[in-house]
Amino acid sequence: MPVPKKLEAVAHPGKGAAHPARPQTSDLFERLRLDILHCRLRPGSRLLFKDLRKQYGSGLSPLREALMRLVADGLVALEVNKGFRVAPVSREELIDIANTLFELEAIAIRLAIEKGDDRWEGNIVARFHELSKRSMFTSGGTLDEEWQARNVAFHEALYAACGSPLLLLFCRAVSERYSRYRRLWDQQAEPSRNVAREHEQILSAVIARETDAALSLLKKHRSRTTTGILNHWVEPA
Amino acid sequence: MPVPKKLEAVAHPGKGAAHPARPQTSDLFERLRLDILHCRLRPGSRLLFKDLRKQYGSGLSPLREALMRLVADGLVALEVNKGFRVAPVSREELIDIANTLFELEAIAIRLAIEKGDDRWEGNIVARFHELSKRSMFTSGGTLDEEWQARNVAFHEALYAACGSPLLLLFCRAVSERYSRYRRLWDQQAEPSRNVAREHEQILSAVIARETDAALSLLKKHRSRTTTGILNHWVEPA
DNA sequence: ATAACAATGATTTTCGAAAATGTTTTTGTG
DNA sequence: CACAAAAACATTTTCGAAAATCATTGTTAT
Numbered sequence: 199m200p201v202p203k204k205l206e207a208v209a210h211p212g213k214g215a216a217h218p219a220r221p222q223t224s225d226l227f228e229r230l231r232l233d234i235l236h237c238r239l240r241p242g243s244r245l246l247f248k249d250l251r252k253q254y255g256s257g258l259s260p261l262r263e264a265l266m267r268l269v270a271d272g273l274v275a276l277e278v279n280k281g282f283r284v285a286p287v288s289r290e291e292l293i294d295i296a297n298t299l300f301e302l303e304a305i306a307i308r309l310a311i312e313k314g315d316d317r318w319e320g321n322i323v324a325r326f327h328e329l330s331k332r333s334m335f336t337s338g339g340t341l342d343e344e345w346q347a348r349n350v351a352f353h354e355a356l357y358a359a360c361g362s363p364l365l366l367l368f369c370r371a372v373s374e375r376y377s378r379y380r381r382l383w384d385q386q387a388e389p390s391r392n393v394a395r396e397h398e399q400i401l402s403a404v405i406a407r408e409t410d411a412a413l414s415l416l417k418k419h420r421s422r423t424t425t426g427i428l429n430h431w432v433e434p435a
Numbered sequence: 436m437p438v439p440k441k442l443e444a445v446a447h448p449g450k451g452a453a454h455p456a457r458p459q460t461s462d463l464f465e466r467l468r469l470d471i472l473h474c475r476l477r478p479g480s481r482l483l484f485k486d487l488r489k490q491y492g493s494g495l496s497p498l499r500e501a502l503m504r505l506v507a508d509g510l511v512a513l514e515v516n517k518g519f520r521v522a523p524v525s526r527e528e529l530i531d532i533a534n535t536l537f538e539l540e541a542i543a544i545r546l547a548i549e550k551g552d553d554r555w556e557g558n559i560v561a562r563f564h565e566l567s568k569r570s571m572f573t574s575g576g577t578l579d580e581e582w583q584a585r586n587v588a589f590h591e592a593l594y595a596a597c598g599s600p601l602l603l604l605f606c607r608a609v610s611e612r613y614s615r616y617r618r619l620w621d622q623q624a625e626p627s628r629n630v631a632r633e634h635e636q637i638l639s640a641v642i643a644r645e646t647d648a649a650l651s652l653l654k655k656h657r658s659r660t661t662t663g664i665l666n667h668w669v670e671p672a
Numbered sequence: 673a674t675a676a677c678a679a680t681g682a683t684t685t686t687c688g689a690a691a692a693t694g695t696t697t698t699t700g701t702g
Numbered sequence: 703c704a705c706a707a708a709a710a711c712a713t714t715t716t717c718g719a720a721a722a723t724c725a726t727t728g729t730t731a732t
Contacts, residue, residue, distance in 0.1 A: 223515075223685080224515060246713075247713075248712090248713080256686090257686055257687045257688075258686090258714095259499065260685080260686070260687095262496065262500060262714095262715085263499060263500065266503045266504050266507075267503050267504070267507050269504070270503075270504050270507030270508060278461065278715095279692085279693050279694065279713090279715075280694070280695095281694095281713065281714060282714095294600060294601050294602075295601060297599060298599055298602050298605075301542045301602070305538045305542070362531050362534060362535055363531060364532060364535045365535050365538070368535075368605055372601070460715080460716090483683075483684095484684070485682095494715095494716055494717045494718075495685090495718075496716055496717070497715080497716070497717095499684095500715095515684090516684060516685075516722085516723050517723090517725095518684060518724095
């Protein structure tokens with residue numbers, strides 16, 4: 199007679215739903231992280247345990263743990279004995295993040311171009327293809343989430359072969375924080391820009407192993423997005 | 436990582452001592468961090484709550500919090516439901532850390548040379564002077580802790596003016612992990628090396644704003660230390 | 673003897689109550 | 703009325719007991 203297996207964790211119960219299986223701390227971390235990155239939790243807003251507990255259906259300890267990890271990731275700010283807040287945003291930080299992201303990616307791409315093999319190239323082409331199949335904005339005029347994900351995947355593929363796990367980790371961490379800023383203001387399409395073409399040019403330069411050209415193109419690409427965000431900036435109340 | 440703002444930490448009460456003032460979670464984090472960096476907690480060893488509680492005189496929640504932050508910093512490894520371990524070490528990781536550290540410092544120094552003012556230069560000279568007043572090894576033949584601290588301060592001064600808080604954070608995080616490897620094997624003095632002279636040369640090149648020369652010197656400086664560590668490597672049981 | 677299974681022990685993980693801390697409101701005084 | 707001290711409230715932070723999970727050992731059947 200088959201013995202009942204262990205319980206499978208249910209992923210993301212709806213916000214008000216009960217919690218049949220006790221949510222693991224890692225789940226909680228992921229959920230909070232996504233809620234911050236997707237700006238469902240607004241920058242600077244307080245994170246009250248009372249509310250969080252109700253919202254995420256969890257006890258104090260797992261919440262505290264998850265928040266602590268987010269503090270280390272720079273997504274949550276902590277003042278001792280005064281509680282947690284969603285990390286605030288500022289023009290200065292956006293600029294810092296954007297510059298640092300470019301510098302880190304520049305290193306990684308340089309290394310990847312040195313070391314990358316055919317498999318690496320193939321992966322870039324695949325990610326580019328997937329990205330090109332999707333349009334940047336939804337019919338409603340907001341940024342398409344799936345496009346966002348594929349965009350990140352494409353950029354990561356460019357330097358996946360850099361050979362440094364640590365560097366990849368940093369790139370991802372900064373890229374995440376950058377994407378939060380992008381989502382903050384659902385920037386409208388800028389007709390003067392052809393993002394797909396920019397991606398294609400970067401792809402070509404990387405595959406051709408033309409490091410300087412690739413980095414120059416990437417820099418322009420990134421800085422266009424960044425100034426786009428800065429132009430639509432509205433001071434957070 | 437952020438230096439504790441207020442609150443003076445009572446430095447390491449003896450292992451069996453009572454805890455007159457309840458230890459704050461930040462204190463605990465710092466103490467654990469230092470114990471790992473200084474290799475008082477050996478790489479790969481398990482971190483049992485039962486022991487930690489006795490050792491640090493603290494409850495479960497603060498310990499868990501501190502460990503979680505260390506996980507995010509890469510100093511502690513966590514397997515869910517199987518507990519915490521001191522992050523293991525490996526030749527591969529050392530090489531990755533060393534390479535990444537150099538790349539990050541290279542960016543930061545390049546930026547600092549562009550933007551640095553007289554105050555920045557003055558600070559470098561001051562840190563170099565302090566460093567040169569101290570010898571690398573104690574009479575007992577082990578690495579001198581004060582020299583270590585001043586060495587870090589000197590290297591940080593080189594790129595303190597880079598203008599990017601985020602980049603500085605990353606540099607510090609990687610530098611810390613690197614220093615753990617250095618401490619693992621109290622490397623003996625290598626007579627063929629004149630570390631003070633290497634530092635002086637780097638200093639001169641940076642002050643003279645000769646970027647390429649500075650980076651080339653720094654690269655040699657770092658790789659000498661790294662190969663030194665690798666040569667004295669003994670596989671951790 | 674060996675593999676599958678059940679029972680035991682060790683350890684992590686979660687939970688809410690209680691203590692410590694910070695914030696606001698109220699009260700008392702010049 | 704202004705200002706300082708004190709009380710009341712809200713929130714974080716700590717604590718150890720209890721539940722869940724993993725590792726180990728012992729048992730039984732083939």
